[in-house]
Amino acid sequence: MPEAATTPRKRLRDPEGARNALVKAGVELFETRGYASTSVQSIVDAAGLTKGAFYHHFQSKDELLQRVHDEFIDHQLSRARAVMSEPGLPADERLRKLIREALLEPMAVYKAEITVFLQERRFLSGSTFEEIQRKREEFERYFVDLIEHGMNDGSFRRIGPARVIAFGIIGTGAWTHTWLHLDGSLSPSEIGEMFAEMLIGGLVPRD
16 A cells, blocks of 8 residues: 555656656547547556646646647657758659658658547547647648649649549548558568559650
């Protein structure tokens, strides 16, 4: 009993560790039980913390789910910005890198977080949803702007609205969360390269 009582206090001396433990527990429970069926109490029990610790870091389950989203979208945005700022790349190669490095490779690290968000985002609303939407729109905009630019300079065929094509590409990558096995024969990077070859092949001008 004394041993169990000291566990939360010990973790509270490490705020980042406590926050990470809550996020990890939330991801695991949201993925297995679903967001609606997971209580704050079950999260803190799984993390070995108290409700007081939870509400020290998060105002609600919504805010915890937002943190789960931010875990992967911030990583994807960082990679997308790096690709977009790389000088001298033609549109097709830049799009290839966006698909592989910003869309698919993050699955190797954040597959559980991506799965949880895509399955449970319907429960989000208000200011939490608005902040999430802002980041998602920035990520989408890199694809839309690049495809539009490529259509304007002749690198890509104008087969339809750039926004629709971008959503098709992003959706193709995001949907892999339903079937991707991280211990499978193909890595997310290899799958990204395959997707890029397939998708860009439909955009480049035909001889």
